[in-house]
Each structure stands twice: as C-alpha cells, then as structure tokens.
Amino acid sequence: ELQLEESGGDLVQPGRSLRLSCKASGFGFDDYGMHWVRQAPGKGLEWVAGLSWNSGSIGYAPSVEGRFTISRDNAKNALYLEMNSLRTEDTAFYYCVKDFRLLWSGGLETWGQGTLVTVSS
Amino acid sequence: QSLLTQPPSASGTPGQRVTISCSGSNSNIGPNDVFWYQQLPGTAPRLLIYRNNERPSGVPDRFSGSKSGTSASLAISGLRSEDEADYYCAAWHDSLSAWVFGGGTKLTVL
Numbered sequence: 499e500l501q502l503e504e505s506g507g508d509l510v511q512p513g514r515s516l517r518l519s520c521k522a523s524g525f526g527f528d529d530y531g532m533h534w535v536r537q538a539p540g541k542g543l544e545w546v547a548g549l550s551w552n553s554g555s556i557g558y559a560p561s562v563e564g565r566f567t568i569s570r571d572n573a574k575n576a577l578y579l580e581m582n583s584l585r586t587e588d589t590a591f592y593y594c595v596k597d598f599r600l601l602w603s604g605g606l607e608t609w610g611q612g613t614l615v616t617v618s619s
Numbered sequence: 620q621s622l623l624t625q626p627p628s629a630s631g632t633p634g635q636r637v638t639i640s641c642s643g644s645n646s647n648i649g650p651n652d653v654f655w656y657q658q659l660p661g662t663a664p665r666l667l668i669y670r671n672n673e674r675p676s677g678v679p680d681r682f683s684g685s686k687s688g689t690s691a692s693l694a695i696s697g698l699r700s701e702d703e704a705d706y707y708c709a710a711w712h713d714s715l716s717a718w719v720f721g722g723g724t725k726l727t728v729l
C-alpha cells in the first residue's frame with residue numbers, strides 16, 4: 499500500500515529554521531516527482547514546492563522561494579523541506595504529495611496525512 | 620487571491636445533483652488538465668478527479684468532472700451526507716511554472 503508519512507512539524511519562533519521529512523513506501527519512489535503543499539488552519543491549499551525524480555528540476559512558490567529548499571534522497575525513499583527565516587504566515591499543515599509522473603508537472607496524486615508547523619513567538 | 624475561482628459554498632439535499640465551478644485563464648485551465656480534491660473534515664485532501672474527467676479507483680461514479688475552455692466543473696449526483704466536505708480544483712500554471720489551487724468550496728448536505 500502506498501504511504502507517505504510526514505514528520506518534523508513543531509512550534510518554532512519567527513526567524514528560525516525547521517526541517518520536514520516525508521518517508522515514502524509502497525511504490526517506486528525514484529520513479530516519481532514529489533511536492534510539498536501547505537494549508538494554513540481554516541484556509542485553502544497552497545502549493546509550496548516540487549521536484550523531479552532525480553532532483554534535476556525544482557520549483558518553488560514565490561512566497562517561499564529563497565527561504566525554503568526541497569530535496570530528496572532516493573536511497574532512503576525520503577523527501578525533505580528545509581525551511582529557513584520562518585514567518586508567522588508559514589504556520590500551516592504541510593503535506594507531502596506524490597506526482598503522477600517523473601517530473602513535478604504531472605499532477606498531485608497521493609497525499610500524506612500532514613505535519614503541523616506553528617511559527618509563533 | 621486564488622488564480623482559480625470557486626464559489627465559497629454550495630449545498631444540496633440528499634439525492635440531488637450539485638455542481639461546483641472552477642474558473643481560470645488561458646495560462647492555467649485553458650491549456651492544461653484540471654484536478655479535483657475532496658477534503659473531509661479533519662483529514663488530508665484526496666484525489667477525486669484527474670485529467671479533467673478521470674476517476675481514480677475507489678471514487679464512486681457519482682463524481683464526474685468536465686472542462687470547457689478556461690473553466691471546469693465538478694458534478695456530484697445522488698448527493699449523500701458523507702459528501703459533505705471541502706472541494707478544491709487545481710491546475711498547472713504555465714507562466715508561473717507552478718501549481719495553483721482554487722480557494723475551495725464548502726459543500727453542505729442539508
């Protein structure tokens with residue numbers, strides 16, 4: 499069974515850093531692009547970042563470009579999101595999402611359960 | 620402000636047919652596929668419709684999608700209480716090279 503399990507969410511102060519992880523299982527992880535999508539409490543969905551199967555192609559939402567870094571380790575079936583210079587508006591549930599295809603433009607297919615990041619002093 | 624426009628709410632009675640619209644532009648829905656997601660209260664989103672009108676296995680055929688020009692619609696027939704959820708449309712945006720979502724539609728089953 500395909501599973502995506504996020505971890506690393508926490509309460510952090512503005513300006514600090516945090517690293518999220520996503521452990522994938524049940525499918526050929528290195529055959530698919532992957533994404534992070536977030537949802538502020540009570541709000542809608544916002545795509546954050548995506549990368550291709552081999553990390554050769556990466557994209558970010560303007561709201562996080564320059565502060566967040568998406569990466570993957572295919573040997574560990576893991577996806578990461580390094581978040582720096584966190585702001586209160588980054589408070590959200592962060593979802594790990596599998597793409598339909600090798601790249602990150604095929605479509606957002608399968609979602610993890612999410613991990614909560616709270617940025618507050 | 621979302622680049623895809625959805626009505627904030629929709630409602631219907633059990634057994635009815637309801638539709639949810641998603642309006643975009645020639646940079647997103649026009650040239651690209653539309654995806655729909657269902658988010659039940661307190662849960663993660665799940666894929667409901669992909670590539671405009673395809674249903675993943677396990678999604679009842681009461682759910683259907685369509686696209687015309689720069690707009691798309693999700694239709695739910697034979698409405699059931701368990702369909703009460705938030706529904707989101709999404710599409711690739713060419714000039715931004717990014718995925719964009721609609722603001723979401725809260726469906727209430729009366």
